[in-house]
Amino acid sequence: MSELIVPHGKEEKLIPLLLEGSELAAEVERAKGLKQIRITSREASDLIMMGIGAFTPLTGFMGKADWQGVCDKFLMADGTFWPIPITLSTDDEDVKEGDDLALVDEETGTTIATINVTEKYTIDKEHECKTVFTTTDAAHPGVEKVMAQGKYNLAGPVKVLSESYYPEQFKDLYQRPAESRKIFDEMGWKRVAALQLRNPMHSSHEFLAKIAVEVMDGVYIHQLVGKLKAGDIPADVRVNAISTLVDNYFVKGTVVQGGYPMEMRYAGPREGLLHAVFRQNYGCSHMIIGRDHAGVGDYYGPFDAQKIFDEIPEGGLKCQNLNIDWTFYCYKCGGMASMKTCPHGKEDRMLLSGTIVRKTLSEGGDLPAEFSRPEVAKILQEYYQGLEEKVEIKLHGAATGDVKK
Amino acid sequence: MSELIVPHGKEEKLIPLLLEGSELAAEVERAKGLKQIRITSREASDLIMMGIGAFTPLTGFMGKADWQGVCDKFLMADGTFWPIPITLSTDDEDVKEGDDLALVDEETGTTIATINVTEKYTIDKEHECKTVFTTTDAAHPGVEKVMAQGKYNLAGPVKVLSESYYPEQFKDLYQRPAESRKIFDEMGWKRVAALQLRNPMHSSHEFLAKIAVEVMDGVYIHQLVGKLKAGDIPADVRVNAISTLVDNYFVKGTVVQGGYPMEMRYAGPREGLLHAVFRQNYGCSHMIIGRDHAGVGDYYGPFDAQKIFDEIPEGGLKCQNLNIDWTFYCYKCGGMASMKTCPHGKEDRMLLSGTIVRKTLSEGGDLPAEFSRPEVAKILQEYYQGLEEKVEIKLHGAATGDVKK
Numbered sequence: 001m002s003e004l005i006v007p008h009g010k011e012e013k014l015i016p017l018l019l020e021g022s023e024l025a026a027e028v029e030r031a032k033g034l035k036q037i038r039i040t041s042r043e044a045s046d047l048i049m050m051g052i053g054a055f056t057p058l059t060g061f062m063g064k065a066d067w068q069g070v071c072d073k074f075l076m077a078d079g080t081f082w083p084i085p086i087t088l089s090t091d092d093e094d095v096k097e098g099d100d101l102a103l104v105d106e107e108t109g110t111t112i113a114t115i116n117v118t119e120k121y122t123i124d125k126e127h128e129c130k131t132v133f134t135t136t137d138a139a140h141p142g143v144e145k146v147m148a149q150g151k152y153n154l155a156g157p158v159k160v161l162s163e164s165y166y167p168e169q170f171k172d173l174y175q176r177p178a179e180s181r182k183i184f185d186e187m188g189w190k191r192v193a194a195l196q197l198r199n200p201m202h203s204s205h206e207f208l209a210k211i212a213v214e215v216m217d218g219v220y221i222h223q224l225v226g227k228l229k230a231g232d233i234p235a236d237v238r239v240n241a242i243s244t245l246v247d248n249y250f251v252k253g254t255v256v257q258g259g260y261p262m263e264m265r266y267a268g269p270r271e272g273l274l275h276a277v278f279r280q281n282y283g284c285s286h287m288i289i290g291r292d293h294a295g296v297g298d299y300y301g302p303f304d305a306q307k308i309f310d311e312i313p314e315g316g317l318k319c320q321n322l323n324i325d326w327t328f329y330c331y332k333c334g335g336m337a338s339m340k341t342c343p344h345g346k347e348d349r350m351l352l353s354g355t356i357v358r359k360t361l362s363e364g365g366d367l368p369a370e371f372s373r374p375e376v377a378k379i380l381q382e383y384y385q386g387l388e389e390k391v392e393i394k395l396h397g398a399a400t401g402d403v404k405k
Numbered sequence: 406m407s408e409l410i411v412p413h414g415k416e417e418k419l420i421p422l423l424l425e426g427s428e429l430a431a432e433v434e435r436a437k438g439l440k441q442i443r444i445t446s447r448e449a450s451d452l453i454m455m456g457i458g459a460f461t462p463l464t465g466f467m468g469k470a471d472w473q474g475v476c477d478k479f480l481m482a483d484g485t486f487w488p489i490p491i492t493l494s495t496d497d498e499d500v501k502e503g504d505d506l507a508l509v510d511e512e513t514g515t516t517i518a519t520i521n522v523t524e525k526y527t528i529d530k531e532h533e534c535k536t537v538f539t540t541t542d543a544a545h546p547g548v549e550k551v552m553a554q555g556k557y558n559l560a561g562p563v564k565v566l567s568e569s570y571y572p573e574q575f576k577d578l579y580q581r582p583a584e585s586r587k588i589f590d591e592m593g594w595k596r597v598a599a600l601q602l603r604n605p606m607h608s609s610h611e612f613l614a615k616i617a618v619e620v621m622d623g624v625y626i627h628q629l630v631g632k633l634k635a636g637d638i639p640a641d642v643r644v645n646a647i648s649t650l651v652d653n654y655f656v657k658g659t660v661v662q663g664g665y666p667m668e669m670r671y672a673g674p675r676e677g678l679l680h681a682v683f684r685q686n687y688g689c690s691h692m693i694i695g696r697d698h699a700g701v702g703d704y705y706g707p708f709d710a711q712k713i714f715d716e717i718p719e720g721g722l723k724c725q726n727l728n729i730d731w732t733f734y735c736y737k738c739g740g741m742a743s744m745k746t747c748p749h750g751k752e753d754r755m756l757l758s759g760t761i762v763r764k765t766l767s768e769g770g771d772l773p774a775e776f777s778r779p780e781v782a783k784i785l786q787e788y789y790q791g792l793e794e795k796v797e798i799k800l801h802g803a804a805t806g807d808v809k810k
Contacts, residue, residue, distance in 0.1 A: 210746040211619050214729055249738065251748045324619055333654065334774065335740030341615040343656045369739065 003190045004181055005285045005318055008277050009057030009080055014177055016053035017060075017113075018160040027159050031102040031114050037090055037154075039112065042145060042263045044105040044164060045226045046086050047113045049262050051160030052176040054278045061088040063155035064121040071131040074273070074312050081316030083273035084132055084265060087123075088115070089150035095120060103158070110164050118156040125149065132270050135299050142265040142296075166261045170225045173239055173259035180220065180258050181283040187253065189217035193286040193322050194279035196293070198224040198264065200233055200241040200380055202372045204327040206249060207336040208288055211324060213254045220284055221246070225259040233383065235259070241379045248375055258282070268293065268300035269308035273317065276309075280319035287319055291326045302326065329370035358384060408595045409586055410690045410723055413682050414462030414485055419582055421458035422465075422518075423565040432564050436507040436519050442495055442559075444517065447550060447668045449510040449569060450631045451491050452518045454667050456565030457581040459683045466493040468560035469526040476536040479678070479717050486721030488678035489537055489670060492528075493520070494555035500525060508563070515569050523561040530554065537675050540704050547670040547701075571666045575630045578644055578664035585625065585663050586688040592658065594622035598691040598727050599684040601698070603629040603669065605638055605646040605785055607777045609732040611654060612741040613693055617727060618659045625689055626651070630664040638788065640664070646784045653780055663687070673698065673705035674713035678722065681714075685724035692724055696731045707731065734775035763789060 006012035019027050039047075049055040057080060062070065065077040067085045076082050088103070095101065099117045104110065129136045129143045138144055166174045184192055193212035197205065201221075212219045221242060225235045239259075246255050260278070265271050271294035276287040293305035301307075309321040325338035329350040333342050342349070350370040352360075360367055362384035367377040411417035424432050444452075454460040462485060467475065470482040472490045481487050493508070500506065504522045509515065534541045534548045543549055571579045589597055598617035602610065606626075617624045626647060630640045644664075651660050665683070670676050676699035681692040698710035714726040730743035734755040738747050747754070755775040757765075765772055767789035772782040 210742070211616055213746050214616050214743060215620055215727060249748065251745060254745060322620060337615070338619060340656060340659060341618050343654065 004184055004192070004283045005280055007053070007056045007177070007281045008318070010078075011057060013056075014053035014181075014281060015056045015059065016051060016176070016178070017158055018051035018163065024161060027114060028111070028161055031111050031161065034100050034102040034114060035095075036102045036104050036111075037092065037095070038106040039088065039103045040145070041105065041107050041227050042265075043088050043103070044107075044110075044112045045261045045263045047103065047158060047160055048163050048166065049260070049278065050086075050158060051113070051163060052178075054177050054260060054262070054281050055086065056177070056281045058082075058086060060115065060157040061153070061155050062086055063119040064123070064153070066155075067121075067123060067128070067153065071128055074316065081277070081313060083270045083277065083312075084267060085128060087149075088154045090152055090154055091150040092152075095152070095154060101154075105164060108164060110162050112162050112164060113158045113160045115154065115158045116156045117154050120152050120154055122151065123153055132265075133267050133299065137299075140266065140296065140299060142267050145265075163261070166225060166259075170235065170239075170259045173223060173235075173257060174225060174261070175258035175282075177278075177281045177283065180256065183256055184218070184220075184283045187218060187256070191216040191286065192218055192220055192284045193288050194220045194222050194275070194282065194284040195288045196222055196224070196275050196279075197238070197242065198232060200238050200376060201245050202367075202376065203329060203336060203370065206245060206373070207327045207338075208290055208324050209250075209255070212286070212288055212322060213250070216286065216322075218254050218256060220279070220282065221255055221257045222279065222282065222284075223257070223259045224262065224264060226261045226263040233380070237379065237383045241376045244375045244379060245373055249373060264294065266294060266296035266299075268295040269305040272305035272321070273308060273312065276317055276319040276321065280317070284319060286322040288324060289321045290324050331370075361385075362387065409589055409597070409688045410685055412458070412461045412582070412686045413723070415483075416462060418461075419458035419586075419686060420461045420464065421456060421581070421583070422563055423456035423568065429566060432519060433516070433566055436516050436566060439505050439507040439519060440500075441507045441509050441516075442497065442500070443511040444493065444508045445550070446510065446512050446632050447670075448493050448508070449512075449515075449517045450666045450668045452508065452563060452565055453568050453571065454665070454683065455491075455563060456518070456568060457583075459582050459665060459667070459686050460491065461582070461686045463487075463491060465520065465562040466558070466560050467491055468524040469528070469558070471560075472526075472528060472533070472558065476533055479721065486682070486718060488675045488682065488717075489672060490533060492554075493559045495557055495559055496555040497557070500557070500559060506559075510569060513569060515567050517567050517569060518563045518565045520559065520563045521561045522559050525557050525559055527556065528558055537670075537672050538704065539673075542704075545671065545701065545704060547672050550670075568666070571630060571664075575640065575644075575664045578628060578640075578662060579630060579666070580663035580687075582683075582686045582688065585661065588661055589623070589625075589688045592623060592661070596621040596691065597623055597625055597689045598693050599625045599627050599680070599687065599689040599724075600693045601627055601629070601680050601684075602643070602647065603637060605643050605781060606650050607772075607781065608734060608741060608775065611650060611778070612732045612743075613695055613729050614655075614660070616729060617691070617693055618655070621691065621727075623659050623661060625684070625687065626660055626662045627684065627687065627689075628662070628664045629667065629669060631666045631668040638785070642784065642788045646781045649780045649784060650778055654778060669699065671699060671701035671704075673700040674710040677710035677726070678713060678717065681722055681724040681726065685722070689724060691727040693729060694726045695729050736775075766790075767792065 007014045069075045070082050103113045193216045209219050289306050291302045306323040325340040327338045330337045330342045332344040332348040361381045412419045474480045508518045598621045614624045696707045711728040730745040732743045735742045735747045737749040737753045766786045
């Protein structure tokens with residue numbers, strides 16, 4: 001494993017916080033007697049990222065000094081690079097520094113971890129939003145969640161007790177960093193590019209991945225299995241579509257697939273950096289950064305997430321960005337191309353909006369072969385047609401139909 | 406310029422040996438009074454490479470210790486990485502150590518340089534051939550030239566007086582390393598991939614170049630304007646074909662073209678390394694190494710020139726290899742692909758032999774669009790048809806027709 005990129009942080013080794021065996025059993029028992037704090041799905045998924053070592057070298061939720069440094073300088077108090085605060089909040093007035101608490105996922109009721117509270121502090125939420133999201137617009141889904149946080153942040157070391165439903169629900173996909181590193185190592189890979197996916201893979205994504213395959217040892221197609229925003233395609237459909245594409249259009253031994261539980265923050269450039277940090281832990285030397293990486297709406301310029309890699313503190317991050325421009329099929333080029341390699345005009349290119357894609361698929365129509373592989377389009381067609389049927393049934397029962405959104 | 410890759414060697418700066426101004430005039434005058442030694446076109450082109458700083462940090466032809474170290478360990482006597490001996494030979498018994506000589510190109514009669522002979526020595530030519538070419542087969546064009554060398558090698562510092570016909574004959578293409586570096590710098594490039602070309606650019610080469618454009622700041626299409634072997638396409642036809650391709654199928658600002666005067670040695674892997682050494686001097690951070698780079702016949706495995714980059718002394722070479730597999734059009738992929746990205750069968754791919762390409766073009770036929778851009782095919786068609794006509798004319802005059810070869 002020595003030839004793969006080292007994990008993030010000064011110790012250069014994975015620091016998983018998930019307990020195992022008798023230690024786990026004892027802590028689970030102890031947790032039952034602790035005061036319970038309900039945590040959000042974002043906090044739960046951050047705990048699991050810490051549990052599996054994906055957030056190495058974090059050992060718990062951040063304190064005020066780390067929070068401030070990360071917001072203002074991309075650096076934790078000890079000088080370690082980190083781009084987005086990883087914090088826990090509560091409105092509970094009674095919690096005191098020194099308390100041991102059990103952290104319970106408010107959505108599933110699972111006790112995810114215990115924390116020893118070393119610091120209880122307040123933050124300027126608007127400052128976090130301005131620095132991390134570059135906006136305080138409440139319509140931004142990341143801003144919305146920060147602004148909805150409790151009055152106090154709680155910092156301190158955590159012991160993680162559960163990976164929640166992820167290992168079960170995403171059996172063939174969910175991976176810990178130690179697992180992906182073992183796979184890369186067995187394949188003899190050193191230069192590995194991560195492709196972040198939260199949507200099905202159309203020809204554009206295939207093109208990105210294949211450029212990376214050409215110049216690297218392999219590509220890690222790393223899918224988000226954490227929570228998405230409304231309207232995103234569910235993980236099982238996505239996984240099916242991607243596996244079908246990989247099976248039919250990639251050479252065996254050039255692609256590894258995996259899933260990670262982190263929730264999207266839609267922080268665009270800053271999230272691109274966070275993606276690189278935890279991909280380094282997963283063993284990736286490079287992170288593919290395409291157009292509007294981890295963005296939402298019009299909050300970020302299309303290539304801001306590429307530029308930010310040149311603006312961070314020198315030497316902070318070992319995982320490098322592999323920038324790829326906006327990609328499409330060009331009839332004059334006679335193949336896939338990007339703005340960087342195709343000199344032709346808009347009229348020569350196949351460009352479809354998300355709206356047209358969804359409309360075509362839900363009406364059972366075929367996507368053009370230049371936009372999507374037929375095997376992939378078929379899977380999505382079935383999904384969208386299924387949705388239509390559900391909506392129709394609901395409409396009979398006077399439902400709102402907003403599932404189509 | 407500080408952000409481009411540094412030139413090769415410990416001093417990390419270009420060392421051009423070409424005299425200028427009054428120094429040049431004085432040395433040209435002095436050369437007239439010196440004993441003349443006829444040199445081969447290979448030796449002349451090596452001198453010009455030294456003259457323009459492309460062979461930095463060499464200051465003259467190599468002595469025995471450098472020759473031995475380069476053959477056996479890829480290292481000159483002072484520990485500098487170098488993959489192929491750069492030597493001068495003669496049969497002249499009278500030349501003595503300490504002599505100053507004028508070096509005259511036997512083909513053009515131009516005095517290219519003067520040398521102060523510091524060492525006269527003999528070499529085991531077969532040893533050079535075995536280590537550099539991995540063969541002593543006299544049918545290998547590089548071996549043939551080494552075996553035809555004079556009895557003695559002459560080492561010593563040189564002063565270069567002329568770039569011969571290159572600046573004039575290849576006016577828009579011929580470049581010194583300081584010139585390409587200035588251009589890259591003005592374009593804001595840091596990561597530059599060199600694409601070595603000695604043939605016209607078909608879709609496969611376009612694909613290689615475009616992968617590099619996607620992941621780098623730009624591509625330096627660097628054409629050999631030194632001597633080729635019989636049957637290779639002349640530089641002016643090649644230049645015309647390549648420029649037409651670049652104008653029609655590349656984005657402005659992503660490609661720089663240049664030419665260099667070195668003669669091919671067809672040393673395959675070792676020559677791939679030499680290509681990287683002097684490309685570093687030209688300002689390239691990466692050297693594209695495709696299938697059978699700088700090879701001839703079946704002397705080298707198709708990817709030996711990629712593998713050798715992992716076998717050389719650690720830290721010897723800053724310019725990195727950008728390996729790209731065998732490329733082609735695949736009908737199932739619906740575009741260009743390589744063995745690394747296309748999982749389909751031979752029957753799905755467009756593969757043409759050089760013989761079929763030449764036959765098609767010389768008969769005025771069209772190459773398939775999947776193999777070559779029509780604008781490029783047209784230029785080559787005209788060239789090959791011109792050859793046919795010459796052959797026919799010659800045949801009337803009882804010529805051999807071997808120009809077709």
